[in-house]
Every structure is written in structure tokens, then in C-alpha cells.
Amino acid sequence: MQKLIIGCGYVGREVARRWLEAGHDVAALTRSEANAQQFSDLGIQPVLGEITNPETLQGLPESETVLYAVGFDRSASQSRREVYVEGLAHALSVIKERTQQIIYLSSTSVYGQTAGEWVDETSACEPERENGQICLEAEQLFAQQKLLGEAVVEGNARAVILRLAGIYGPGRLLARMEQIKAGEPLAGRPDAWLNLIHLDDIVQTILRCDGDLQLASHYLVSDSRPVTRQEYYETLAQLLEAPQPRFATGEAADVKSKSTRPNSTERAAGVNKRCNNKRLREELGVQLQYPSIWEGLSQAIKNT
Structure with a gap:
């Protein structure tokens, strides 16, 4: 089956390796010719494009699953909002009708609690820092485009949002x-x-979501x-x-x-x-390796 990774970095490459081992075809978006060659050497089909340039995204292939794992490159010229919000909006306009499922990597920075409180998927998201505010704004695009839960429109992908602790x-x-x-x-x-959350446990969570399961819209991915x-x-x-x-x-x-x-x-x-991972363990059934x-x-x- 065809898989697509947008943001094939520290997490994405390990997921790609696992998908390839399972016999799937894997494509990955990159703006770099050097990365494209590396992807080819690993057996990953490179797709040259840039999420902040929507005209370059038309070549994204139809895929059973899309892993969206874009991080912020401080050496690039774009702002955090241009990458996380505007770039995601460009990508969603293309992929939401070309895939069945989107697995989106977000951050626990969407929570604004600062006094040692426990938080879970039902906790208020009222971030005070810019990073958290932009991450939350990006998450909200999925609801606005009716890609979450019961609001999914026929013909659109269904998305799941994974809020990652420190990797x-x-x-x-x-x-x-x-x-x-x-x-x-x-x-x-x-x-x-x-x-915190170990790389291997992020990967197994992503692979768990990429299965025939009834998923919630959000999971908090942190260790215990x-x-x-x-x-x-x-x-x-x-x-x-x-x-x-x-x-x-x-x-x-x-x-x-x-x-x-x-x-x-x-x-x-x-x-x-403090992050509570009960839904991750008990509802999604992830048994943390670490x-x-x-x-x-x-x-x-x-x-x-």
C-alpha cells in the first residue's frame, strides 16, 4: 500500500523504515535535492515540493495514509506561522481528497497550564506562548475542514492528532x-x-493509528x-x-x-x-517500550 510522509525527519524516517520493512511503498515530500537522493537510497520515493509553495504540491501521490510530521527549521526564511499554519492549509487542500487517513504530529505545547497540573485530551488548551498558540491554530484547521471525528465529510480523509511530549x-x-x-x-x-516520550514509542503509536481501529480525534503521547x-x-x-x-x-x-x-x-x-497518557494506553492500546x-x-x- 502507498504511504506518504510530509516532514520526513527524525520521526518520519524511522516510520518510513518500518513501513518499508512491512512491504509498503513510501513517498516523502522534500524541498532538498540532497534529501531526495538520500530518500532514494533508502527506498523512499522522493517528491520535490515545499508546503509554503502550494503550486509545488500538485504532484503529491494518492496514499492510503499520510504522516504529517513537519518541524520548524530555524535556518529557513519562513516564520513559524507560515510553516505550521499556512503550510498545513496548503497541504490539506491537496491531500484531504487523496488519502483515507492523516496522522498529524502536534505538541503538548497547546496546553498552557504552568502550575504542575495534570492535563489530558479533555483539558483546556489556552497556551500563552507563541509556539503553543501556533500549534493550536494549526490543529484547528482539521476541525474547520471537517476532518475530525463525526464531522468528517464524505470523500475527505479522517485525521487523528497526536500531541507529542518532548522527544x-x-x-x-x-x-x-x-x-x-x-x-x-x-x-x-x-x-x-x-x-517526555522516546522515539520508538512515538513510532509504535503512529503505526498503531495506521490500522483498522476506531480512533479518537486526539491522543496525548507522553510516557507514564x-x-x-x-x-x-x-x-x-x-x-x-x-x-x-x-x-x-x-x-x-x-x-x-x-x-x-x-x-x-x-x-x-x-x-x-504533567501529562496523563491514559487514553494512549487504555483506549489506543499502546504498550510503551520506555x-x-x-x-x-x-x-x-x-x-x-
């Missing part, structure tokens, strides 16, 4: 590993909550054990046999937070909330 896995920890090994002080509150930043970095340090982490405080923390950006894991992990960082970090480090 970690092999090759995704290098910057923080070097920082911990060097004993550099860490900016941010040590008692703030992080919500939120951790504080202090727990996270202490565990990472222990596994690396590195010095115990130090957190910058007061004026030093303010200076450091202005001079450095949080890595992608921390940006997606949220702003001090239910907490205590199982997942060692694997990620070993394979980095």
Missing part, C-alpha cells in the same frame, strides 16, 4: 550530554516538570512518568558517569537563559505541567 532518543541528546559532561550550570527551574528537570539531569549525569548537575540561580540564571536557547526536547516538553526515562535514557545514550 528524545538516539542522536537527540548530544548537546545536553556535552553540557553535563562539562559540568556547565543549567538554566531554568530544577523543580519544573518535564514530559513526568519528571522534574532535576530528576532528568541527575539521571542523565549518573548514566554518563558525569558530575552531578548544577543549576544556575538568580542573576546568573537570567543571563544564561538570555544567551542560550532550550533544546528541542525542553521546548516541546512543556512549561511545568514508560519512563529510567528505561529510555540508557538506550538513547547507548545508541547515540
Whole structure:
């Protein structure tokens, strides 16, 4: 069967590998000739195009399933809204009549809770940060175009939205590993909550959604054990046999937070909330391979 990936990066390539192993034909959209060659070498059919340029999307093939996993490229000239909202709108106008199902990767940043509250799929989405606001605006396109739940129009695809916690896995920890090994002080509150999910568990969730199941419109994809930043970095340090982490405080923390950006894991992990994955486990039936960082970090480090 034909599968299409729009946004074939860290998550998308692993899904592509699994689909190819299962005997499916896989195509992937890319704006890069170099990526197109890499995709071809992996057995993936490249489709040259750019989501912010709708005229280039007409060559997208009909597909049983579309995985939409576009991330934000800070080196590109487009704004976050142009990529996440306008780009998605361009893509949906083409693919909604060319596929049966769209699996869309969103973020737990759509939740705005900041006081350590537990959140799930029924919790209010009132993000205060721009990233969360834009992610929520993108999600709302699916409802507006009647691609979710009971509102799906005949002839349109049915979509499922996966709200991912902070992603970690092999090759995704290098910057923080070097920082911990060097004993550099860490900016941010040590008692703030992080919500994380291992690459392998994201992939198995996507593959689970790509089946003959009655799906809800949204799933919160996080592991079963939120951790504080202090727990996270202490565990990472222990596994690396590195010095115990130090957190910058007061004026030093303010200076450091202005001079450095949080890595992608921390940006997606949220702003001090705790994610409840009950629907993922009990309704979708995903059995997490790495239910907490205590199982997942060692694997990620070993394979980095």
C-alpha cells in the first residue's frame, strides 16, 4: 500500500523504515535535492515540493495514509506561522481528497497550564506562548475542514492528532550530554516538570493509528512518568558517569537563559505541567517500550 510522509525527519524516517520493512511503498515530500537522493537510497520515493509553495504540491501521490510530521527549521526564511499554519492549509487542500487517513504530529505545547497540573485530551488548551498558540491554530484547521471525528465529510480523509511530549532518543541528546559532561550550570527551574516520550514509542503509536481501529480525534503521547528537570539531569549525569548537575540561580540564571536557547526536547516538553497518557494506553492500546526515562535514557545514550 502507498504511504506518504510530509516532514520526513527524525520521526518520519524511522516510520518510513518500518513501513518499508512491512512491504509498503513510501513517498516523502522534500524541498532538498540532497534529501531526495538520500530518500532514494533508502527506498523512499522522493517528491520535490515545499508546503509554503502550494503550486509545488500538485504532484503529491494518492496514499492510503499520510504522516504529517513537519518541524520548524530555524535556518529557513519562513516564520513559524507560515510553516505550521499556512503550510498545513496548503497541504490539506491537496491531500484531504487523496488519502483515507492523516496522522498529524502536534505538541503538548497547546496546553498552557504552568502550575504542575495534570492535563489530558479533555483539558483546556489556552497556551500563552507563541509556539503553543501556533500549534493550536494549526490543529484547528482539521476541525474547520471537517476532518475530525463525526464531522468528517464524505470523500475527505479522517485525521487523528497526536500531541507529542518532548522527544528524545538516539542522536537527540548530544548537546545536553556535552553540557553535563562539562559540568556547565543549567538554566531554568530544577523543580519544573518535564514530559517526555522516546522515539520508538512515538513510532509504535503512529503505526498503531495506521490500522483498522476506531480512533479518537486526539491522543496525548507522553510516557507514564513526568519528571522534574532535576530528576532528568541527575539521571542523565549518573548514566554518563558525569558530575552531578548544577543549576544556575538568580542573576546568573537570567543571563544564561538570555544567551542560550532550550533544546528541542525542553521546548516541546512543556512549561511545568504533567501529562496523563491514559487514553494512549487504555483506549489506543499502546504498550510503551520506555514508560519512563529510567528505561529510555540508557538506550538513547547507548545508541547515540
